[in-house]
Amino acid sequence: MKTFRIIAVLLTVFMFANSHAQTKPQSKMDKFITSLMSKMTLDEKLGQLNLPGAGDITTGQASSSDIGQKIKEGKVGGLFNIKSLSKIRNVQKVAVEDSRLKIPLIFGMDVIHGYQTEFPIPLALSCSWDMSLIEESARIAAQEASADGICWTFSPMVDIARDPRWGRIAEGSGEDPYLGSQIAKAMVKGYQGDDLSKNNTIMACVKHYALYGAAEAGRDYNTTDMSRVRMYNEYFPPYKAAVEAGAGSVMSSFNEVDGIPASANKWLMTDILRDAWGFNGFVVTDYTAINEMIDHGLGDLKTVSAKALNAGIDMDMVGEGFLTTLKKSLQEGKVTMAQIDAACRRILEAKYKLGLFDDPYRYCDEHRAATEIFTDANRKEARKIAAHSFVLLKNQNQLLPLKKNSKIALVGPLANNRENMPGTWSVAADFSKSVSLMEGIKSVAGEGCVIQYAKGANFVSDSALESRISVFGKLTARDNRSEEDLIAEAVDVAQQSDVVVAAMGEAAEMSGECSSRSDIGVPENQQNLLKALLKTGKPVVLVLFTGRPLTLKWENENIPAILNVWFGGSEAGNAIADVLFGDVNPSGKLTATFPQNVGQIPLFYNHKNTGRPLAEGKWFTKFRSNYLDVSNDPVYPFGYGLSYTTFKYNDLKLSKNTLKPGEEIQVSVDVSNIGKYDGEEVVQLYIRDMVGSITRPVRELKNFKKLFLKAGETQTVTFSVAESDLRFYDSNMKFISESGDFKVFVGTNSKEVKEADFTLLK
Ligand code: BGC
Numbered sequence: 001m002k003t004f005r006i007i008a009v010l011l012t013v014f015m016f017a018n019s020h021a022q023t024k025p026q027s028k029m030d031k032f033i034t035s036l037m038s039k040m041t042l043d044e045k046l047g048q049l050n051l052p053g054a055g056d057i058t059t060g061q062a063s064s065s066d067i068g069q070k071i072k073e074g075k076v077g078g079l080f081n082i083k084s085l086s087k088i089r090n091v092q093k094v095a096v097e098d099s100r101l102k103i104p105l106i107f108g109m110d111v112i113h114g115y116q117t118e119f120p121i122p123l124a125l126s127c128s129w130d131m132s133l134i135e136e137s138a139r140i141a142a143q144e145a146s147a148d149g150i151c152w153t154f155s156p157m158v159d160i161a162r163d164p165r166w167g168r169i170a171e172g173s174g175e176d177p178y179l180g181s182q183i184a185k186a187m188v189k190g191y192q193g194d195d196l197s198k199n200n201t202i203m204a205c206v207k208h209y210a211l212y213g214a215a216e217a218g219r220d221y222n223t224t225d226m227s228r229v230r231m232y233n234e235y236f237p238p239y240k241a242a243v244e245a246g247a248g249s250v251m252s253s254f255n256e257v258d259g260i261p262a263s264a265n266k267w268l269m270t271d272i273l274r275d276a277w278g279f280n281g282f283v284v285t286d287y288t289a290i291n292e293m294i295d296h297g298l299g300d301l302k303t304v305s306a307k308a309l310n311a312g313i314d315m316d317m318v319g320e321g322f323l324t325t326l327k328k329s330l331q332e333g334k335v336t337m338a339q340i341d342a343a344c345r346r347i348l349e350a351k352y353k354l355g356l357f358d359d360p361y362r363y364c365d366e367h368r369a370a371t372e373i374f375t376d377a378n379r380k381e382a383r384k385i386a387a388h389s390f391v392l393l394k395n396q397n398q399l400l401p402l403k404k405n406s407k408i409a410l411v412g413p414l415a416n417n418r419e420n421m422p423g424t425w426s427v428a429a430d431f432s433k434s435v436s437l438m439e440g441i442k443s444v445a446g447e448g449c450v451i452q453y454a455k456g457a458n459f460v461s462d463s464a465l466e467s468r469i470s471v472f473g474k475l476t477a478r479d480n481r482s483e484e485d486l487i488a489e490a491v492d493v494a495q496q497s498d499v500v501v502a503a504m505g506e507a508a509e510m511s512g513e514c515s516s517r518s519d520i521g522v523p524e525n526q527q528n529l530l531k532a533l534l535k536t537g538k539p540v541v542l543v544l545f546t547g548r549p550l551t552l553k554w555e556n557e558n559i560p561a562i563l564n565v566w567f568g569g570s571e572a573g574n575a576i577a578d579v580l581f582g583d584v585n586p587s588g589k590l591t592a593t594f595p596q597n598v599g600q601i602p603l604f605y606n607h608k609n610t611g612r613p614l615a616e617g618k619w620f621t622k623f624r625s626n627y628l629d630v631s632n633d634p635v636y637p638f639g640y641g642l643s644y645t646t647f648k649y650n651d652l653k654l655s656k657n658t659l660k661p662g663e664e665i666q667v668s669v670d671v672s673n674i675g676k677y678d679g680e681e682v683v684q685l686y687i688r689d690m691v692g693s694i695t696r697p698v699r700e701l702k703n704f705k706k707l708f709l710k711a712g713e714t715q716t717v718t719f720s721v722a723e724s725d726l727r728f729y730d731s732n733m734k735f736i737s738e739s740g741d742f743k744v745f746v747g748t749n750s751k752e753v754k755e756a757d758f759t760l761l762k
Contacts, residue, residue: 032357033348037341039101042327045344047075048103050323051284051315054079054091067091071105072098075323077315077347078106078152083428088149089364096360104360106351108152108205110427112171113137115144117378117570118422118429121511121547122157124389124566126173127588127641129682129706131186133385138190140378142202145428147368151354152203154251156187158238159208162602164592165218167515170424170547170567172213174591175604175638177234178701181241188245196248197355199362200372206242208253208286210268211235215255218601220514224255229694231257232729234606240277248281248350252313254289261296263289264304269312282346284315291319301325306334314343374433379571384584386568386575388680391588392642393552396560399539401582401644402499405448409497410438411456411490411533412504412526414545419474423567424512424547431473433570437503437543440573444581452497455479456490456533459507461525469509476507483525487532500533500540501580508567511547520598521551534558543576549594549636556635564588582644587680587706589641589749593634600630605638605750606697639684639701639749645675645711649683652746652754659760661723661737668718669746669754673709682706683717686750687726690741694731699745719746726760737762 026034037045052067070076071094082088088107096102113119119137128134138156145153158180161169173183184206193201214235215222226235243250250273253262262268263285273279285308293304305321306329316322329335355362392400402408414420414437421434441451459476460466461483470476479486494500504526509515521527522544533540541561544550555562563586565576578584595603610625618624619631626632648671655666671683683706686699703719721744726737739762747753 029349029352033345033352036101036103036348037344040344042330042340044074044101045340046323046326047073048077048344048347049315050076050320051078051080051108051317052076052320053287053318054082068094071095074099074101074103076105078108080108080154081110081427082107083109083148085149085364085366085369089361092360092364103348104351104356106152106347106354106356107150107363108154109145109150110155110425111141111145111150111153111202112155112157112425113423114141114382114426114569115148115150115428116374116430117144117382118426118434119382119569120386120389121170121423121567122172123170123174123547123592124568125385126179126183126591127391127566128385128388129179129589129704130388131182133388134183135186135190136381137385138187139193140381142191142193143200144373144378146200146202146363147365147372148428149364150202151356151363152205152249153191154205154207155191156184156204156242157207158184158242159211159213160235160238161213161592162604163215163218164520164549164595165516165518165598165601166213166215167220167511167517167547168213168513169549169592170511173238175593176591176606176701177237179591179704180238184238184242185245188242188247192246192248196353197358199355199365199368203248203350203354204242205249205251205284206239206247207251209239209250209273210253210262211257212253212255219516221254224257228733229729229731232733243273243277243279248353250279250281250283252283252285252289254286254292256296261289261293261298263313264293264298264307264311266311274312282314282343282350283312285313285317285319287317288319290316290321302329305329309335309339309343314346374430374570382569383571383575383578386571387578387584387586389566389568389588390576390579390586391564391590391640392586393544393562393564393636394556394559395642395644398644399541399561400563400580402541402580404445404581407450407496407498408441408452409490409494409500409538410441410451410453410503411493411500411529412502413455413457413459413476413507414503414505414543415455415501416453417477420508420545421567421572422569423508424515429570435571435573437573437576440575440577441501441580443574444577444583452493454490454493456486456502457483457504457526457529458486459510459526460523469507469515471509474508483528487529490529491532491536494533494536494538497538500536500538501543502530502533502540503543503545504530505545505550506547508547518598520548522555527554530555530559541580543580549590549592551597552594552635553596582677585644585677585679587641587643587682589639589682590636591638593638594636595634596630599627600632600634603634606700608695609698637749637751639682640751641749643675643677643679643681645673645677645679647679647681647709647748648672648674649747649754652756654744654756654758657758659721659723659758661762664720664722665758666718667721667744667746667756668716670714670716671707671709672714673711676711678708678710680706680708681748684747684749685719686745686753687721688743688745689726689728689738690743692738692740696728699750701750723760
């Protein structure tokens with residue numbers, strides 16, 4: 001008995017000493033927050049977890065009220081989507097002067113692709129494949145937003161999307177996990193810089209964690225359900241990359257994952273995000289996502305709020321479930337004080353890192369607001385970035401670039417429209433300041449260019465549909481003349497011209513949140529206009545505006561030149577004109593596959609092989625994996641995009657044909673610009689793992705390089721491939737590589753490639 005007691009005492013002493021040895025000395029921030037929290041009441045702690053909305057856009061089930069009073073009572077942690085420096089200053093004043101503990105508020109906003117200087121929509125930005133330009137766009141967005149009171153953005157959205165029916169494909173970087181991860185890192189770096197407390201950097205919020213882009217049938221907010229293997233290998237990488245890049249916050253998604261909505265999913269929020277990936281920032285829900293779990297069928301507001309806190313959610317956007325029910329749940333033992341403290345601490349830490357405790361008005365500098373927003377320099381950068389995001393889809397007989405002294409018939413609902421240029425989620429934009437295509441052409445082509453304009457078609461003929469897409473100030477300006485009259489006017493103008501520039505496609509709000517479409521073609525009335533224009537015999541250039549891949553089979557077969565300009569932001573009109581007239585040679589490459597029809601969806605390049613693959617180049621073979629009525633091919637594959645010049649790939653070489661861990665293979669290829677124009681090319685490297693313990697995709701992007709080549713120039717591009725590039729999550733979720741044969745492909749897009757083989761030896 002005595003011996004037992006001695007052992008117990010020794011054990012206790014050892015454990016005590018050990019636990020002390022492991023405790024890190026408290027940082028200045030920890031001490032400050034510990035001291036602050038020691039003064040906070042339970043209500044005040046819950047107040048920090050509350051994020052009411054204060055902007056004009058209500059996307060969820062509730063909107064916020066009595067905000068001023070709640071701030072005084074310490075019941076608000078932050079606010080979002082206020083676009084007014086004076087309002088932000090005033091509410092911050094209430095928080096730091098009239099509330100008991102004077103804790104500053106954090107101010108968030110959907111700064112998605114720029115603040116007032118809008119850059120192209122994220123899907124377009126991704127098509128630049130240019131990480132420095134993407135980072136620069138986020139840096140400028142941060143600089144402008146922070147000059148106007150904002151210190152936290154709900155971006156980057158890194159959801160992998162393979163279903164173009166889903167309108168929010170516009171807000172992400174497309175279908176590829178590797179490219180998506182590079183972009184996620186660049187965005188976080190652009191927003192946060194190297195020091196969050198600087199007054200011109202803002203905190204990033206990675207969203208929508210997780211799998212929001214995999215909504216069934218492309219219907220927004222719909223259920224997602226997928227295997228862990230797919231989740232880990234194909235959907236998780238960009239979230240993880242953004243977390244590893246140091247993103248300060250994460251937003252939980254609306255959808256369920258494995259039957260549990262993300263906001264109540266402990267596995268997702270704690271086991272993966274915090275324990276496996278080491279995330280140490282805070283998690284905010286999406287708009288009323290906690291309340292929406294009532295409709296998901298998880299219980300009443302008190303139950304779902306407790307589930308959210310238990311899962312690892314820190315901040316409740318708009319719904320006030322945390323504010324109104326957690327006290328009761330604490331009394332009932334459904335949540336613990338330690339959980340509330342942890343959430344409160346994380347939000348206070350974010351405020352500390354942003355420097356708000358040192359100066360709550362750090363981001364409220366009227367001089368900066370007057371001099372750093374929508375500047376000429378920022379607009380110049382936006383114009384350059386936009387031109388780099390456009391994708392030339394077709395250019396028969398080198399119809400483009402146009403001559404500046406042409407007689408142009410400019411037609412279509414997007415030819416003379418400013419509001420729709422910035423694209424979806426452009427909360428801070430002043431649409432009256434965007435540059436329309438007409439304005440851009442006039443300024444770039446100058447006096448020698450004769451422009452005759454006709455609208456030619458409304459966005460859609462169905463007026464009820466038109467009112468659904470005429471929102472957030474992005475008016476569609478319906479013309480009430482008949483479809484025939486509109487077309488007749490455009491044909492008349494076309495007949496008097498050398499070339500027709502048809503600015504058509506989607507209105508800005510035909511993509512984005514809650515803008516799913518079941519038919520993703522160019523609307524029929526616009527197609528009728530295109531047909532009538534083609535009949536004139538004049539060459540037609542389709543300047544295609546869209547927030548998603550469209551089904552362009554007919555357009556690709558019939559229209560000689562197609563330039564996909566997405567939604568290019570404030571400077572869209574100028575940037576499009578720069579490309580149309582050849583001042584900039586287009587270099588964008590698609591980051592999402594363009595299918596032939598909706599029936600092929602989901603169609604993506606990095607699919608599996610199946611046990612009955614269709615032979616390359618075949619249309620249909622009985623008992624093979626294919627369709628009776630359409631081939632398996634897309635209209636435009638991932639990575640596709642033309643240039644005014646031509647690039648030729650020659651001489652793919654590997655430095656050796658076997659690879660061991662710790663070694664590298666050099667993969668090199670000669671790329672020549674054999675055309676007349678200088679231009680940029682994105683050289684893409686894909687790999688296929690030929691044999692695995694689980695099935696592997698037919699190819700996966702593993703690297704890329706963007707080159708500038710003068711006309712006539714050749715460069716040798718070299719990539720290194722290491723064993724670490726070949727790792728994947730196996731069926732036990734172990735991140736491993738497996739020895740065996742691999743194919744490496746290098747080319748101008750995911751289909752047109754040169755290939756070679758190597759073997760991994762372990
Ligand atoms: C969207 C988020 C957005 C939030 C706040 C939600 O409806 O899903 O992406 O950040 O609203 O505006």
